[in-house]
Amino acid sequence: MAAKKEHTKKKSSKLFSKITLSQQTKTLLGSALMIIGVAFFLAFISYFFTWKEDQSILSELSNRQENAQNLLGKIGASLGDLFVYNGVGLAAFVFAYLLFVTGLHLFVASGKPLLNKWVWGVLVALWIAILFGFFTQSSLVLSGVVGYELNAYLSDYLGTIGTVLLLALCFVLYAVLKLKFTAEKGIAIISKVRNLFSKRVGDTDVFGTEDDLQTSHSEKDQISDKLDNEPITPTSTEATEPLKKTTFDFKEEPLQPTITNFSDLKVPAKDSITDDEELHIEVTAPAEEKELSDIRAEQLVEDFGEFDPTLELSNYKFPTLDLLNEYGNTGITINQEELEENKNTIVQTLKHYKIDISQIKATIGPTVTLYEIVPAAGIRISKIKNLEDDIALSLAALGIRIIAPIPGKGTIGIEVPNKNPSIVSMRSVIASQRFQKAEMELPIAFGKTISNETFVVDLAKMPHMLMAGATGQGKSVGLNAVLTSLLYKKHPAEVKFVLVDPKKVELTLFNKIERHYLAKLPDSEEAIITDNTKVINTLNSLCIEMDNRYEMLKNAMVRNIKEYNAKFKARKLNPNDGHKFLPYIVLVVDEFADLIMTAGKEVETPIARLAQLARAIGIHLIIATQRPSVNVITGIIKANFPARIAFRVTSKIDSRTILDTQGADQLIGRGDMLFTQGNEVIRLQCAFVDTPEVSKITDFIGSQRAYPDAHLLPEYVGEENGTSLDIDISERDALFREAAEVIVTAQQGSASLLQRKLKLGYNRAGRLIDQLEAAGIVGPFEGSKARQVLIPDLVSLEQFLTSEQDNFE
Ligand SMILES: Nc1ncnc2c1ncn2[C@@H]1O[C@H](COP(=O)(O)OP(=O)(O)OP(=O)(O)O)[C@@H](O)[C@H]1O
Numbered sequence: 001m002a003a004k005k006e007h008t009k010k011k012s013s014k015l016f017s018k019i020t021l022s023q024q025t026k027t028l029l030g031s032a033l034m035i036i037g038v039a040f041f042l043a044f045i046s047y048f049f050t051w052k053e054d055q056s057i058l059s060e061l062s063n064r065q066e067n068a069q070n071l072l073g074k075i076g077a078s079l080g081d082l083f084v085y086n087g088v089g090l091a092a093f094v095f096a097y098l099l100f101v102t103g104l105h106l107f108v109a110s111g112k113p114l115l116n117k118w119v120w121g122v123l124v125a126l127w128i129a130i131l132f133g134f135f136t137q138s139s140l141v142l143s144g145v146v147g148y149e150l151n152a153y154l155s156d157y158l159g160t161i162g163t164v165l166l167l168a169l170c171f172v173l174y175a176v177l178k179l180k181f182t183a184e185k186g187i188a189i190i191s192k193v194r195n196l197f198s199k200r201v202g203d204t205d206v207f208g209t210e211d212d213l214q215t216s217h218s219e220k221d222q223i224s225d226k227l228d229n230e231p232i233t234p235t236s237t238e239a240t241e242p243l244k245k246t247t248f249d250f251k252e253e254p255l256q257p258t259i260t261n262f263s264d265l266k267v268p269a270k271d272s273i274t275d276d277e278e279l280h281i282e283v284t285a286p287a288e289e290k291e292l293s294d295i296r297a298e299q300l301v302e303d304f305g306e307f308d309p310t311l312e313l314s315n316y317k318f319p320t321l322d323l324l325n326e327y328g329n330t331g332i333t334i335n336q337e338e339l340e341e342n343k344n345t346i347v348q349t350l351k352h353y354k355i356d357i358s359q360i361k362a363t364i365g366p367t368v369t370l371y372e373i374v375p376a377a378g379i380r381i382s383k384i385k386n387l388e389d390d391i392a393l394s395l396a397a398l399g400i401r402i403i404a405p406i407p408g409k410g411t412i413g414i415e416v417p418n419k420n421p422s423i424v425s426m427r428s429v430i431a432s433q434r435f436q437k438a439e440m441e442l443p444i445a446f447g448k449t450i451s452n453e454t455f456v457v458d459l460a461k462m463p464h465m466l467m468a469g470a471t472g473q474g475k476s477v478g479l480n481a482v483l484t485s486l487l488y489k490k491h492p493a494e495v496k497f498v499l500v501d502p503k504k505v506e507l508t509l510f511n512k513i514e515r516h517y518l519a520k521l522p523d524s525e526e527a528i529i530t531d532n533t534k535v536i537n538t539l540n541s542l543c544i545e546m547d548n549r550y551e552m553l554k555n556a557m558v559r560n561i562k563e564y565n566a567k568f569k570a571r572k573l574n575p576n577d578g579h580k581f582l583p584y585i586v587l588v589v590d591e592f593a594d595l596i597m598t599a600g601k602e603v604e605t606p607i608a609r610l611a612q613l614a615r616a617i618g619i620h621l622i623i624a625t626q627r628p629s630v631n632v633i634t635g636i637i638k639a640n641f642p643a644r645i646a647f648r649v650t651s652k653i654d655s656r657t658i659l660d661t662q663g664a665d666q667l668i669g670r671g672d673m674l675f676t677q678g679n680e681v682i683r684l685q686c687a688f689v690d691t692p693e694v695s696k697i698t699d700f701i702g703s704q705r706a707y708p709d710a711h712l713l714p715e716y717v718g719e720e721n722g723t724s725l726d727i728d729i730s731e732r733d734a735l736f737r738e739a740a741e742v743i744v745t746a747q748q749g750s751a752s753l754l755q756r757k758l759k760l761g762y763n764r765a766g767r768l769i770d771q772l773e774a775a776g777i778v779g780p781f782e783g784s785k786a787r788q789v790l791i792p793d794l795v796s797l798e799q800f801l802t803s804e805q806d807n808f809e
Contacts, residue, residue, distance in 0.1 A: 005117040026106045033103025039072060040079060040096035046071035047080025051141060055081070089144035091128035094121050103573035113305060120178055127170050130154065130311040134163060154230065166762030180302070300571040307569045309493040315518075316704055319488060324427035327688060334364055335419065342395060342416050346371055349394040353387060355379050361411075364449035366685040367672050368399070372411040380783040381405060382410055387481035407680050415450070415683060417668050424448045424671070426481060426689035430488050432456075439771040441562065442584055442620065444485045446478075446675065447687040455675075455684050457584065459486075459622075460562075462617035462643035462677065468628035468658040469647025474671035474686055475624050476506045479588060479644065480694050481687045482511065482622060486586065487697060492516040493583060496711040498538060500589040503532045507590065509694050512702035519585060527710045532598045533763050535589075539717040542587065542619060546610060548714060549617035552579060561618035584618040584713065592625040595634040599761035604634065611640035628658040646674045647686075657718035729804065732771050735760070737801065740777050744797045749778035775804070 029464040047054070050069035054077035057066040061074050070076035083092035098121045101629075102114055104289045129147025129545075136142045143151065144327075153165045175181040310316065339362055347357055356376035363370040375384065385404045392400040395416060401795035402415035429435060429445035432454040448456050459465065469475040486495055501507040507528055510518065518527040521534070521541055529535055547562070556573050558564045561582055573579035588608070589595065595603050611621055623641070625632055630648060638657075646664035650653050655664035663681060664674050671686035733739070735758055742757045743749055749772070754765040769787070772778045777797070779788035 006521050010018070025741070030103045030105070030107030033106065035097050035103075037096050037098075037100025037103055040083070040099060041075075041093065042094060043070060043072040043076035043079045044092050046076060047084050048141065051080060051085065053083075084144060085141060086146075087144045088125045088146050089132050089140070089142045091125040091132075091144070091147070091237035094125040094128070095369060097121070120174075123170075124174065126150070127167065128244075129165055130163075134167065194326075204565065230268050242381055297570055297572040303773055304571070307571055307581065309565075309569075309583075310491045311704060312707070313492055316491060316516075318491075319697045319700045321427060321431055323700055324430065324693050325425060325690065326427055327423040327425040328598070337421055339369070339485070342369070343371065345394050346373070346391065346414060346416075349387070349391050350384070353383070353390075363451050364418070365452055365683075366418075366448050367426050367668065367670075368415045368417050368450060368683065371414045371416060371452045372406065372409070373414065374411050381412065399666050399672070401666050401683070421668075421670070421685075422510060424685045424687050426687045426693065427482055428456045428483075429456075429687045430485070435485070435489075438489070442486060442586070443489050444482050445687060446481060446485075447673075447684045450683050455645075455677075455682070457677075459620050460584065460618070464611050464621040464641045465623070465643040465645060466625040466633065466641040466658065467622065467639070467645040467647075468654070468664075469624075469626070469645075469673070470631070470650050470654075471626050473647035473649075473667075473669045474673065475626070475647055475687060477592070477690075478647065478673065478686050479506070479590060479624055480689050480691075483588070484689050484694065484697060487513075487517070487701065490584075492701075492707070495586060496588045496649070497583045498542065498585060498713070499528045500538070500595070501528055501530055502591045502594045504531060507588070509691065509698050512698040514710045515706035515708070516701055516704070522715050523715060532595055535595060535649070536599055536602050536606070536761065536763070537716050539603060539610070539715065541713040542585070542614075543606050543609055544714040544716060545585070546614050546617055546619055549582060549619075550613075552582070553617060555579075560616040582618060584620065586620050586622065588622045588624075590624050592623045593627040593629075596632050599763070600755070601759050602761035602764055604637065608636045608640060611637065628654045630657055633657055642678045644676050648672065650739075653780050733764070733768050735768065736771055737762075738767075740772060740775075740791075740797055740801070741794060743772060743778060743789055744791050744794055747789045747792075749789050776800075 053069045058081055060066050068074045068077040083095060098118055105114055111364055112169045130150050131145050132143035133151030134148035140148055171470050270587060343360055350357060357373050358376045359374040361372045381404045385402055388402045397417055399417045401415040406413045424447050434454045434456050435445040438456050440458035442458055444457055444459050446455045466477060467475060496685060498509045498519050499510055511528055514527040519526040519539055529538055551802050553564055556564050556567055558567055567573050568579060568581050610619060644658050646658045648667040649664045652662045652665050655662045659674060659676055671688060673684050673686050674683055675682045738752050742754060746753055750767040751769045754760055754768055779790055791800055
């Protein structure tokens with residue numbers, strides 16, 4: 001139902017966005033309509049006073065001698081005649097209102113659907129006309145000819161009572177469908193009114209109806225009688241007024257206690273309120289503030305519809321399936337002979353080692369077939385596991401993996417590669433039900449499992465991914481599969497990519513979708529980062545974005561980006577308070593090893609920070625490397641990347657580094673991969689998407705209307721402004737003193753020494769050397785030779801720095 005509603009909304013908004021062309025046209029058309037709306041209003045108002053005088057001149061519009069009384073002259077009189085008299089009478093104002101509101105929406109370019117407003121407006125106008133037609137049958141100026149005739153028509157067919165009932169039914173429909181009136185709301189209003197009423201009555205009771213009061217009145221009267229020597233005031237009802245008066249006159253007199261009793265009297269009055277009403281008071285009072293803001297948000301949603309982040313590119317078309325290739329036969333061909341042969345070899349091999357099998361079963365996947373065996377009772381599992389190499393030798397096949405036991409099943413698995421592996425096309429996984437129907441934030445169709453099922457995971461849940469594999473084993477294809485999945489499922493408003501590609505070739509194709517899907521630093525020309533120095537700035541900028549987003553989440557009192565965006569869509573967050581729809585940001589780093597080698601800690605620290613904290617605010621990291629050695633994938637990085645993917649690697653050690661278990665060294669390459677999210681390891685065949693396919697997809701997206709620029713990340717003012725030699729002492733790097741000590745101790749002025757000793761990136765070390773030169777600690781650049789160190793020892797350095805500091809102060 002909700003989806004249907006959303007669909008109709010989108011449809012009507014599309015209709016209007018087709019009509020309105022540019023911002024300029026919108027402004028022009030909007031102002032014109034607003035002015036026309038005001039003109040209509042004035043013409044109608046005036047028509048009600050002047051219609052009798054003006055009616056005669058309507059037939060003589062061309063006669064310039066005749067003047068109309070209407071504020072808007074003859075045109076005003078004609079408009080009035082058309083809309084009021086010959087139209088819908090008093091309800092003509094609805095049209096003035098609709099014109100004005102339409103103009104206003106165009107003017108402010110709200111982009112909200114207006115068709116709905118017009119349809120309801122016309123219906124309301126007709127209803128009012130018929131209503132007036134019913135009650136004021138003689139006054140055509142109130143009901144208009146339309147109202148009069150419709151009413152006559154209805155009365156003929158339905159009779160008077162039928163017409164009344166129909167009008168009532170229409171009213172109820174309007175109240176329920178448009179004003180969202182429900183029985184609950186009705187009851188709430190009634191009880192509110194009743195409450196208000198009973199309070200009033202309660203108050204009157206306090207002063208007027210209590211018996212005690214009457215007694216006290218009479219008491220007081222007696223006293224007053226004594227004092228004033230006047231006759232006792234009668235207790236008849238007519239005398240209530242003077243009675244009350246007398247009572248209040250006594251306020252300052254010794255009768256004060258009686259007056260205190262008045263307030264006491266309120267207690268029984270309150271007690272007399274039923275439980276039901278008391279509950280109502282308790283519930284409404286504390287929640288008042290919140291309800292109000294909720295009501296405002298509801299009202300906004302009703303008026304403008306839910307916030308639609310995709311509206312700016314509402315005509316955006318998702319890439320179609322035909323951009324992807326089919327690869328040969330899509331199904332898996334079962335080679336019965338091969339199956340039988342493999343089964344026999346396994347059974348025979350195990351028999352050699354005196355291992356009997358009670359059952360064997362095969363599951364055929366795209367690249368490997370899984371033989372599940374149930375060993376006879378009493379056989380030790382470790383014994384089978386040790387036979388891995390022997391079985392591989394007997395089967396004369398590479399890439400045999402033994403899973404003993406298969407988690408969750410009481411069997412042992414032996415994975416044997418197929419002689420003719422079939423390619424899993426990206427097309428087949430994208431087209432699969434599992435991917436198409438995935439209700440995930442960032443769905444990724446990786447490929448197919450061993451039982452030939454499409455494997456779809458949510459990157460938002462992972463929340464970061466580490467990918468390793470020796471060169472040529474399918475890493476780049478894997479990255480493309482991830483990006484393609486997201487392009488097929490997410491609108492440009494919902495996800496942005498930050499791409500780091502030191503190899504400069506793998507991700508270049510995505511340049512074409514820069515203004516749709518990419519994010520970049522404000523001052524950079526290229527969105528895809530190929531220069532290692534820029535990576536540091538980008539990573540730090542992402543850290544700022546992360547901090548900003550956390551601040552926004554805190555202000556919105558939500559815990560994660562999903563809740564934040566839902567609240568923003570429901571118009572509960574005000575854009576004037578700095579709130580905006582937050583797209584997911586996916587950072588992809590290819591060749592991470594390269595980066596770590598050149599920039600070291602400067603890259604590792606922000607990456608670790610992002611990996612630790614960014615999950616809640618929608619920044620997700622995918623890091624790929626050829627060399628999964630421990631100095632690349634350090635402990636801190638590993639700890640924060642629970643999702644790992646391994647394509648074939650060259651050694652068991654590499655496999656352990658990436659997966660914490662062996663197995664990746666036994667894969668057969670070409671997209672054969674292992675995936676883990678912390679517990680079990682799943683073998684998958686990665687979907688294959690070739691460069692021409694990616695090119696077609698990016699062309700398809702790139703040719704469509706885009707945002708004016710790539711998504712801009714916050715500006716990061718790095719420390720790189722230290723290139724000039726006139727460096728202020730206060731602007732020196734935090735490690736300046738340490739660097740000076742290292743250089744002076746070693747008596748060698750080289751940046752690479754600093755890099756090694758202080759674990760710095762090249763850039764920072766270079767900047768430090770510049771600063772040391774500016775300070776006069778090292779000499780100028782001398783080509784391939786190391787710079788001369790101008791301070792002989794640490795004591796002189798200390799003196800030098802102290803005197804420098806004194807001068808500075
Ligand atoms: N999923 C797959 N299905 C079939 N073939 C694949 C698959 N993945 C990769 N291949 C084959 O392997 C080749 C190399 O893949 P890819 O370019 O992704 O390797 P890589 O690991 O990125 O290498 P490098 O690290 O040198 O860039 C591809 O050209 C393709 O022929």
